[in-house]
Amino acid sequence: MGELHRVYDQVPPPSPEVLAEGRARLITLARDGGRRSRRPQRYRGLLAVGLAGTVAAAGAVVVAAQGSDDGPREIRTVSAHEVLTRAAAVARLEPELRPRPDQYLYIRSVVAWGPGKVAPDKPKGQQTRERWVSVDGSKPGLRRAPCPRQRAKVCDTPIPIEDKSAPVPRPGSHLWLVREMPGLLKHWKPQLTAPAPTGTPAPGRPLGSWNWYAAGDLIGDYLPPRLRAQIFEFLADVPRVKVDQHATDALGRPGIGLSQDSDGGRLELVFDRSTYRFLGSRYLDLTPRPVGGDPTDEPESGAGEVKTTVLQVKAVDRLPTRR
Structure with a gap:
């Protein structure tokens, strides 16, 4: 018992993310009626949740090692509705x-791009970016990323207030979304069975026309858990969603991709194969474009494929010192 106490003192408690993944495995097992594969398993994913210091590594092994000892891992076919639920x-x-x-x-995120499309010789790339956005939209924000011309340096770009005349919380801000999201989902629901109108939203109703891209933008940063869950449940009823069980996020992690094509592009939402946790998004440009120069300084512009994964979100009191 003394040895166990010493081990307990030396191992840090599991993080909230690890606990969430463990609970997700329990939910998956319960919804499957407690069924287990008849094939031998080297590892027990649920047991790994109790090993605080090695949970992350054990969880990754469970995903990669399931199946027979000498055969490939099987990926069970799932529907978009099941993944989103x-x-x-x-x-x-x-x-x-x-x-x-x-x-x-x-919000700290990683963006990966390539292969080139507008500029075929453009190499694949990846960079980490940071943003500070006002919770109620009352103050300008800040974007920090490698400089366009000198990638070794970091450049800061102000994020201006789009409409200073709008009441606070301003449209698009975190607090505005928390207040308006339930009503927006209710407003969008009938559009799932009818073509969504194009053009500008009706007065007083920002984001009045639903589309796959709008939902992807909403879940790409941060929303309270209940609101993110409501968006996933809303998307679960969207028809004609394509499923790619060999998708990857910006960090190269394997996942299940759910996508729709619209306006010459494809937005794919990527979820973990084992826990169904949201990993990030992938945008693929499907529009034929003339061969020519890159019109912007953004490194991923014209790449044809851009992946984004959020690494960290937290609340802070002030903007950092400008660089």
Whole structure:
């Protein structure tokens, strides 16, 4: 017992993300009626949740090692509805941020691009970016990323207030979404069985026309767990969603991709194959374009394929010192 106590003191407790993944595995097992594969398994994913210091590695092994000892791992066919329904259950278990109106949301993400399309010789690339956005939209924000001309340096770009005349919380801000999202989902629901209108939203109803891209943008940063779950449940009823069981996110992690094509592009939402946790998005440009120069300084512009994965979100009191 003394040895166990010493081990307990030396091993840190599991993170909220690890606990969420463990609960997700329990939910998956329960919804499958407790069925287990008849094939031998070297590892027990649920047991790994109790090993705080090695949970992340053990979880990855479970995904890669399931199946027979000498055969390839089987991927069970799943529908978009099933993936999104389970993703909603997982989202509700995530820890919730409760930022104050005067704070900023700090969002650190990784963006990967390539192969080139507009510029065929453009190499694949990847970079980490940071953003600070006002919780209620009352203050300008900041974007930090490698400089366009000198990638070794970091450049700061102000994020301006789009409409200073709009009341606070301003449209598009975190607090505005928390207030308006349930009504927006209700407003969008009838559009799932009818073509969504094009053009500008009706007065007083920002984001009035639903589309796959709007939902992808909403879940790409941060929403409270209950609202993210509601969006996943809304998307679960969207017809004609393509499923790619060999998708990867910006970090190269394997996942299940759900996508729709619209306006010459494809937006794919990527979920973990094992836990159904949202990993990130992938945009693929399907529009034929003339061969020529890149019209912008953004490194991924014209690449034809861009993947984005959020690495960290937290609430902070102030903007960093400008560089």
